[in-house]
Amino acid sequence: MNEIACQFLVIGAGPAGYVAAIRAGQLGLDTVVVDSAKPGGTCLNIGCIPSKALIHAADxxxxxxxxxxxxALPGLTAGTPGLDWAEVVAWKDGIVNRLNNGVTGLFKKSRVKLVEGRARFVDGKTVIVTSETGEQRISAETVVIATGSEPIELKSLPFGGKVISSAEALSLRTPPARLAVVGGGYIGVELGTAFAKAGSRVTIVEASVEILPLYDADLVKPVRRRLEALGVEVMTGAKAQGLAGEDGDLLIETEAGEEQRIACDSVLVTVGRRPVTEGWGREELVLDMDGPFIRTDETRRTAMRGVYAIGDVCGEPMLAHKAMAEGEMVAEIAAGHRRVFDHRAIPAVCFTDPEIVSVGLSPAEAKAAGIATSVGRFPFTASGRAMSLRREDGFVRVVARADNHLVLGVQAVGAGISELSAAFCLAIEMGACLEDLAGTIHAHPTLSESFQEAALGALGRALHV
Structure with missing residues (x-):
């Protein structure tokens, strides 16, 4: 058996793992990263990137x-458009391939060795990697577990046939005529919206009282209105029971306790994701668990010295950018730097129509923490730029401490609002106060002015509303 020894070993080449490996290589650590799939993980291959490509194409x-x-805009007309979804999917695959090659190139640039195969732990410092060409034994001083997450499968709707996960949805050769989406979280609503725009008749089934349950009602309202305008039927308080009848209709139980069938050609199940904590030899390690996740401290160190866990496998929020930040941090710790993870400014972005951004504390969360706040909100109905874009459905809201005006959180909903997420995060990361935001000259006319206007509103000095 071929044997490799290194300083820094990463299991998983998703956003957490590949960033950890690249940064470790940059810092001069002898680094090996192991994965059985193409570099980039779920996000690059069957998640964030391909879904945004298809969402844009549908738009x-x-x-x-x-x-x-x-x-459309008054004065604009066009002929009947055509849609070759297979060609769109091929375009999406081209983007994914380019990024796969980009990550591989960055590994080479940083002198990181990529080993293709499935890793299984022998002990806290050693794994056996199995591939088509045989087995390799790899030992390391520092080991990083970055095994990611996978879609949750419902017992009543196992994946297969007409029941698909988000991964299969991104490779459909044609939009289904009738699509039932089970799960009204961000993945279900994003993809449901895209397929509705591409011509599918979409029904979203959500067990909670509202779709996008992680966001407050004010942020969700514009999305609900848009779904209605697109002809998407939303059924809340409803639970999927399985497939019924010869045609395989989706059987649901309504909020009133009645059974109902939804005729559909495909059922997209998006009820969440779970960390991949099995299949790589966890039983050979002494790790503490926090529910389904591997428990870590503020440096992402596990209960075993020299063993770290990053990304989806170590806890919420299960977001690529959070995973990347953790990957960079643990590489720097392994190289002797002093780092801890600060989770206060992790943005959550929902690429619905309109988009939603939330970072830091909401008004309700601040109240629950016993913090008196000043809240400012600026609607896009008062924004000249939003009017010129014909997208007035949204707002920006700023939450700050009432005593010293320290910005605690920012929430927004609107077309393209995801591109302002960096500004929102930077304000919290840098410890900005309302006066800092209000005193920053924002370009006119832009949607970003709404950030300044919301801060002015919180100070009681609103100018344009």
Missing amino acids: EYFLLKEAAEGR
Whole structure:
């Protein structure tokens, strides 16, 4: 058996793992990263990147369709648009391939060795990697577990046939005529919206009282209105029971306790994701667990010295950018730097229509923590830029301490609002106060002015509303 010894070993080449490996290589550590799939993990291959590509393609097609039907910007018309979804998917795959090659190139640039295969722990310093060409034994001084997450499968709706996960949804050769989405979280609503724009008749089934249950009602309202305008049927307080009948209708139990069938060609199950904590030899290690996650401290060290866990496998929020930040941190710790993880400014972005951004504390969360706040909100109905874009459905809200005006959180909903997330995070990361935001000159006319205006509102000095 071939044997390799290194300083820094990463299990998993997703956003957490590949960033950890690249940063470790940059810092001069002899680094090996192991994965059985292409570099990039779920996010790059079957998640964040391909889904945003298809969402954009659906948006573009829908705009053309609106113009053809005389519902676009006054004065604009267009002929009947065509949609070759297979070609769109091929374009999406091209983007993924480019990024795969980009990560591989960064490994080479940072002198990181990529080992393809499935790793299994022998002990806290050693793994056996199995591939088509045989087995390799790899030992390391520092080991990082970055095994990611996978879609949750319902017992009543196991994946297969017409029941698909988000991964299969991103590779469909054509939009299903009738699509039932089980789970109204961000993945279900994002993809449901995209397929509705591409021509599918979409029904979203959510067990909670509202879709996007992690966001407050004010942020969700514009999304609900848009779904209604797109013809998407939303059924809340409803539970999927399985498939029924010869045609395989989706059987649900409504909030009133009644059974109902939804005719569909595909059932997309998006009820969440779970960390991958099995299949790589966890039983050979002495790790503490926190529910389904591996328990770590503020440096992402596990209960075993020299063993770290990062990304989805170590806890919420299960987001790529949080995983990347953890990967960078543990590499620097292994190289002798002093670092701890600060989770206060991790943005949550929902790429729905309109988009949602939330970072830091909401008004309700601040109240629950016993913090008196000043809250400012600026609606896009008062924004000249939003009017010129024909997208007035949204707002920016700033939450700050009442005593010293320290910014605690920012929430926003609106078309393209995800691009302002960095500004929101930076304000919290840098310890900005309302006066800092209000005193910063924002370009006019831009949507970013709404950030300044919300701060002015919180100070009682609103100018344009």
